[in-house]
Amino acid sequence: LILNTISSQNTAIGFSALRINSTSSFNTAIGGYALANTTAGINTAIGYFALNQNGLGTYNVAIGNSSLYNNSAGIENVAIGVQAGVNSLGSGNVYVGNYAGGYETGSNSFYLDNQNRTNTAGDKANALLYGIFGAAAANQSLFINAKVLGLGSLPTGNVGVNSGETYVDTAANALANGDLILIRKG
Numbered sequence: 001l002i003l004n005t006i007s008s009q010n011t012a013i014g015f016s017a018l019r020i021n022s023t024s025s026f027n028t029a030i031g032g033y034a035l036a037n038t039t040a041g042i043n044t045a046i047g048y049f050a051l052n053q054n055g056l057g058t059y060n061v062a063i064g065n066s067s068l069y070n071n072s073a074g075i076e077n078v079a080i081g082v083q084a085g086v087n088s089l090g091s092g093n094v095y096v097g098n099y100a101g102g103y104e105t106g107s108n109s110f111y112l113d114n115q116n117r118t119n120t121a122g123d124k125a126n127a128l129l130y131g132i133f134g135a136a137a138a139n140q141s142l143f144i145n146a147k148v149l150g151l152g153s154l155p156t157g158n159v160g161v162n163s164g165e166t167y168v169d170t171a172a173n174a175l176a177n178g179d180l181i182l183i184r185k186g
Contacts, residue, residue, distance in 0.1 A: 014048075031065070037072075047082075057091075064098070074107070081114070092133060100127065108133040110142075 010027045012018035016036050017029035024041035034045040038054045043061075045051035050062040052069050059076045062068035067079040071088045077095075079085035083102055084095035090107030101111035103120040110131035117123045124130050124143075131142040 017045075034062075067095070083116075085111075094133075 009025045010018055010021060010029075012027075012029045012035075014030060014034055015032040017031060017034045018027060018038065019033070019036040021027065021035070021038050023039055026042045027035055027038060028044045028046075029035035029050075030046045031048045031050055033052050034047065034050045035043055035054055036052050038051070038057075040054065040056045040058045042058045043051055043054060044063075045054075045060075045068075046063045047065040047067060049066045049069055050064065051057070051060055051067070051071065053072045054060065054068070056073040057071055057075055057077070060068060060071065060074065061078045062085075063080045064082045064084055066086050067081060067084045068074075068077055068088055069083070069086045071077060071085065071090075074089060074091040074093070076091055077085060077088060077093045079088070079093075079095040079100070081096065081098040081100055084097065084100045085093060085104065086099075086102045087105055088095070088101065089105045090109075092108045093101065093104065094110045095101040095104075096112045097114040099116045100113040101109060101123055102116060103118075103123050104111065105120070110129065110133060111123060111127045112129035113123070113127035115126070117126050126145055128146055129142065129144060132140060134140045
């Protein structure tokens, strides 16, 4: 710990981990430069450069080298994997897998991926799973960017699942607002 003079109940292991922290508490930084720039508390960073640019963000969890690296003020983000959410600036995001959501800068997104997708559009279009969180189920979306296998014979087009029933998105059988929509590709 360097310059950690006022804060308490912090744990830092690694070169320059929690390096400028002087006022916050309850941070855990394991790895070189993990949480190196934080002035806020209640964060967990494990991995070289994990949550490195965090200044004011709280309740973040970053596990993996450079995970949530650029997130300076976001709250309640979870990133697991090397460079997961590396360019994240927002809050309420969940990134699972190496490079998952690496170019996302907004809030309330979900990515399950293991590839560097070059830009945000690539992240959204090609991550195995991409989603948007909302306060109500009707305001949430989940996109599956893969062939859906092992579910038996499904009709073509968009398929919705609600309370164990399957619906086909056609003019004759429109989906109700709030139904989970799976988009089949391939």
